[in-house]
Amino acid sequence: MTTISMTVNGKPVTASVEDRTLLVQFLRETLGLTGTHVGCDTSQCGACLVHVDGVAVKSCTTLAVQADGASVTTIEGLANGDVLHPVQAAFREHHGLQCGFCTPGMIMAAVDMIQRHGAKLDEATIRHELEGNICRCTGYHNIVKAIQAAADQIAGLSQAAE
Structure with missing residues (x-):
């Protein structure tokens, strides 16, 4: 297990993950942010797209440990309260x-x-x-x-x- 820390949607998070944990799994299963979808598991469909340090990445082929220290924005982090992006x-x-x-x-x-x-x-x-x-x-x-x-x-x- 590896301990990772990152900022997700403006909030700091720290967790222990297996080295093979995908970023999409970490977001959905560990953090409960289910807006990021798993569509194909092969980086073909784009349903899992999130921003890591301001760059769009497909989280189904990015390891959670690769985002250690990064700022991650998911679909849940775009709106400002009830005001949509x-x-x-x-x-x-x-x-x-x-x-x-x-x-x-x-x-x-x-x-x-x-x-x-x-x-x-x-x-x-x-x-x-x-x-x-x-x-x-x-x-x-x-x-x-x-x-x-x-x-x-x-x-x-x-x-x-x-």
Whole structure:
């Protein structure tokens, strides 16, 4: 067993884990953060996407010990109390989900995408960036619309703050 410490959604956590424990298992089973989903266990679907030190990673192929000392953000850490993150709000407003299984990973991918590209996101870029995230219910059209709307809103908020 290895003792690891990290900050998850702004809160410090410490736990002993087996060296082979995946980050997704640690989040779901040890911390009870079940918003991060296990879809394929092979890093193909993106349902397990979280941010580690601000970078999107697939937690089904990342060991928990690799996140020792890191700051981890899950879907549960995006909202500010009852106030949804702009990407979460855009997914709701633009119907960017159906069954909801892929939604946490899609939203985490979108947040990462917007952080890296800002307002320069167009449909082709969004679709290319989502290639590592699989949705079995939608045709991606509303997901793309939601990401574009969130990027526009976040860019507007950034400009208004300047």
